[in-house]
Amino acid sequence: MTKLIIKDLSKAYGGHVVMPNINLTINNGEFVVFVGPSGCGKSTLLRMIAGLESITKGDISLNGKQLNNVHPSARKVAMVFQSYALYPHMTVEKNMAFPLKMAGVNKRIIDEKVADTAKNLQLAPYLDRLPGALSGGQRQRVAIGRAIVREPELFLFDEPLSNLDAKLRGEMRIYLKQLHQKLDATMIYVTHDQVEAMTLADRIVVLNQGQIEQIGTPEELYLQPKNRFVASFIGTPEMNFLEGNNQNQLFKIGLFNSLNTIACNGPITLGIRANQVTVDHDTFDAKMKVDVIEPLGHARLYYGKIGGQKFTIESQESFNIGEEIPVNLSQSIQHWFDADDLRIINTNEARNAA
Structure with missing residues (x-):
């Protein structure tokens, strides 16, 4: 039963701490995705697990065995790189057999494992080819x-x-999902693409500036973000944010005909996802003039402004540039954030923010 435990892990380069304190447990059979913007520390964390990057403080253990001082080759961990890292002068068969050959495994066992794996990965017809004769997707499968x-x-x-290209990425996402289910293996996957994270993960670890912002299922992060960073990073297009000031300890949007209120102690931000905006021709709080249209096929994204602030609406209704879309914010799914420290104040999945 594979279990990875990361406890009080930190990483520093000289006197500069890039990862102050990471605590994380990954259970057997999980597909966990590290996601975040460039430079957030996700690849550094992965490389520390692999043993390719040193640990400044803390512990990493796999199945009860501390890995801190274990050589990468002895960690029972396999890593797939962005660049494939295949030997260009070796055939597909020799590339796949290489780690077993280096470990001194019997040739008959190597041949059996390579043949079986190649069959499962649909690579059997290409075993005699060099990597240069393969497509990007085939090389990644090797x-x-x-x-x-x-x-x-x-x-x-x-x-990885x-x-x-976009088409191959979509195909490989499905393939990796199926592979995970077939192997019932424990996998950690690093990406900056939140779409990949949402479609692949059992759980997502959102990293920002070397710290974990939130851990949860794709649905939890999408519907219940703990702070504005997670809310803005997870989901496409980015969540709409409308800034406001409190009056008598109540937030009053002030941009709309009907005022929504929520208890607060200072400036506050209202967040609404584009596909959760209610278009209402009869009872509406505001109108957004359409500046840009982005067709999606099943719907359209409309870009404009409300009260001088950028706003996006996803709708199956048809509007033209220059038209006004009536929106009912009190009937939209709302998220409320403290404008000072960006934490979530209240996530209301009901139809009322009050």
Whole structure:
């Protein structure tokens, strides 16, 4: 039963602390995704788990065994890199067999494992080819196959799809999901693409500036973000944010015909996702003039401003540039954030913010 425990982990370069204190437990069979903007520390954290980056303080243990001073090759961890890291002069078969050969595994066992893995990855027809004769998706499958034959206790993926085009990325996402289900393996996946995170993960770890902002299922992060950073990073397009000032310890939007109120002690921000805005021609709080239209096929994204603040609406209704869209914010799903420290004040999944 694979269990990874990260306790009080920190990383510093000289006197500069880039990761102050990470605590995280990953259970057997989980597909956990580290997500966050560039420079947030997600790849550094993954490399520390793999043993490719030193630990400043704290502990990493896998199945009860501390990994801090264990050589990467002895960690029972397999890593798939963004660049594939295949040997260009070796065939697919030799690339996949290489880690087992280096470990001194019997040739008959190596041949059996490579053949079986190649069949499962639909690579059997390409075993005699060099990596240069393969597509990007095929090369990535070879890199994954090289990891699988080692039968590791933990798989690590460092942005493995970022070099692929949009169509291949979509296909490989489905493939990785199916592979995880088939192997019932424990996997950690790093990406800056929150769409990949939402579609692949059992749980997502949102990182920002070397710290964990929130851990949860894709649905929890989307519907119940703990702060404005998570709310803005998770979901496409980005959540709408409307800034306001409190009056008599109540937030009054002031931009709309009907005022919504919520108890607060200072400036406050209202957040509403584009697909959760209620378009209402009869009872509306405000109108947004359409400046830009982005067709999605199943719906349209409309961009404009409300009360001078940028706003986006996703709707299946048809509007033209220059038209005004009537919106009922009191009937939209609302999130409230403290404007000073950006924490969530109240996530209301009902139809009323009061």
